[in-house]
Amino acid sequence: DAGITQSPRHKVTETGTPVTLRCHQTENHRYMYWYRQDPGHGLRLIHYSYGVKDTDKGEVSDGYSVSRSKTEDFLLTLESATSSQTSVYFCAISDEDTEAFFGQGTRLTVV
Template sequence: DAGITQSPRHKVTETGTPVTLRCHQTENHRYMYWYRQDPGHGLRLIHYSYGVKDTDKGEVSDGYSVSRSKTEDFLLTLESATSSQTSVYFCAISDRGYEQYFGPGTRLTVT
């Protein structure tokens, strides 16, 4: 997990509230990713970034938005949280788009 941190690590929020998760890296890697991990679904890509202000959608992007204004930070926002967004969220980084290095995860519970 060295070089990549996620905050907060745990969060409980109510349905309908906005939530922002932060991923911070010190590796100066070009690519950054947000995944969610749920039992029975494995790891699914939400959004990813291939450079500052360059982002694209993943497999499960509905209800999520992202922003990357600096190389080191990649923010994931749930505009209006729903119970279906209860999950463990992982950020990952990659230098060349091959091997990915993962953060420790954020456990989000939407009540």
């Protein structure tokens, strides 16, 4: 399996609190992505990164911010968590001319 680790794997947090999810890779891949998946839906792109300090918005970026200060880490932050952000979050990595590899996901519950 590709060297991609998401942390934490599970988290319960209260509405209004900040939350940061971490994606760590050991593959030195250039591109990293954050998706969310809700019951009955496919994966929706939140943000992605095409290099250190280079990020762009996906289709559902409102309420989320990201940072990538080094190649191996891509952080997703919910500045003030809301119940609508309860979801499973997946990180993915890819490189030039390769497919993407996905992490095992982080299940976030906002109560």
